[in-house]
Amino acid sequence: MQKHRATALHYDFRLEAGGVLVSWAVPKGPSLNPADKRLAMAVEDHPLDYARFEGVIPEGEYGGGTVMVWDIGTYRLEGDESFDEALRKGRIVFTLNGKKLKGSWTLVRTGDRRWLLMKRRDRSATAVDIATAKPRSVLTRRLLAGIARDEGGDVAKAATGDPQ
Numbered sequence: 001m002q003k004h005r006a007t008a009l010h011y012d013f014r015l016e017a018g019g020v021l022v023s024w025a026v027p028k029g030p031s032l033n034p035a036d037k038r039l040a041m042a043v044e045d046h047p048l049d050y051a052r053f054e055g056v057i058p059e060g061e062y063g064g065g066t067v068m069v070w071d072i073g074t075y076r077l078e079g080d081e082s083f084d085e086a087l088r089k090g091r092i093v094f095t096l097n098g099k100k101l102k103g104s105w106t107l108v109r110t111g112d113r114r115w116l117l118m119k120r121r122d123r124s125a126t127a128v129d130i131a132t133a134k135p136r137s138v139l140t141r142r143l144l145a146g147i148a149r150d151e152g153g154d155v156a157k158a159a160t161g162d163p164q
């Protein structure tokens, strides 16, 4: 999961499958509260090595802005279906073993490219606002502003994506 201060702040959720990172843009980021349904817009697949990209995309390019590796880890599918079957049917149930995000989650398609990302009820569910409580990079501990400063990006713009 990358945190990306582009035209608008969002989180990019990516699952490795079939040799690529199948990707969704989540405007409000993940919630550990099973009562929350977070819009997740399906976006283009990314290459595997993009999972660890942290830095600045030049303004004027697609996605121009600052990118943070907000969480990283592994996942496993729940149930017997293949990833492709679950993707095609529009319901992917999986367990995350990240540094921040853990436990059982569901992605459900509600429209063409529209999905909902939801925490399922388990021991890792909580009402704590994880995006605010843990705003730093899991790779470098930097905030967005620090990444922009180090990498020659727009520090003021990046800072609007950090907790105020």
Ligand code: MN
Binding pocket: 004, 006, 010, 011, 012, 025, 063
């Ligand atoms: Mn993005």
